[in-house]
C-alpha cells in the first residue's frame with residue numbers, strides 16, 4: 001500500500017491517510033471526537049518529521065472535524081478546494097453537517113487548492129483533481145506515477161458517495177466519476193471503508209453503473 005491509513009477511532013470517522021515522504025501530507029482528519037489519539041499516532045509515524053500540510057477532501061464534519069486540533073498541534077497548513085473551503089473557514093457547523101454528527105467546528109485558516117495543482121511529499125507527487133458531486137468542493141488526489149487515487153467520498157470500494165446533502169449534485173457526481181474513469185487507477189483509497197491495491201478503476205466504472213450510466 002502506497003499510503004498509510006491511520007487507526008480508526010470511531011466507526012463514522014473518515015479514513016485518515018498519511019502520504020509518506022520527507023514532507024508527509026495528512027489527508028482528512030475524522031470528526032475530531034477522539035483527536036488526541038490521532039495526534040499521538042501521527043507523532044509516532046512522523047518520527048521527528050514535520051507535518052506541514054493537511055488536505056481535506058471535502059467539507060463534511062466526519063472529514064474536517066479534527067482539522068483544527070491537528071493543524072494546531074503540528075502548525076500545519078490546511079488546504080481544500082474553494083467551493084468547500086469557505087464554510088470550513090467560517091466554522092459553519094450547519095453547512096459542514098457538524099450538527100448532524102452532534103459536533104461543532106471552529107473557524108480555521110484554509111488555503112484554496114487549484115485544479116491540477118501538484119502537492120509533493122518528496123516521495124509522491126499528488127495531483128489535485130476537482131471531483132464535485134458528493135459536495136460542491138470535493139476533490140481527489142492522484143499519484144499518476146503509482147496509479148493511486150485518494151477519492152474522498154466520491155467513490156468507495158463497492159459504492160458511491162451520497163448526493164442528497166446541501167451542495168451535492170447528482171449531475172456533477174456523474175461527471176466527476178466519468179472524469180476519474182479516464183485515469184489509470186490501481187490502488188484506490190476512499191474516504192470510508194477498505195482500500196484496495198489493484199483494479200481501482202473498476203470501482204469507478206461500477207459507480208457509474210450504479211447510477212444507471214453506460215460505460
Ligand SMILES: [Zn+2]
Nearest residue numbers: 058060134153
Ligand atoms: Zn462526505
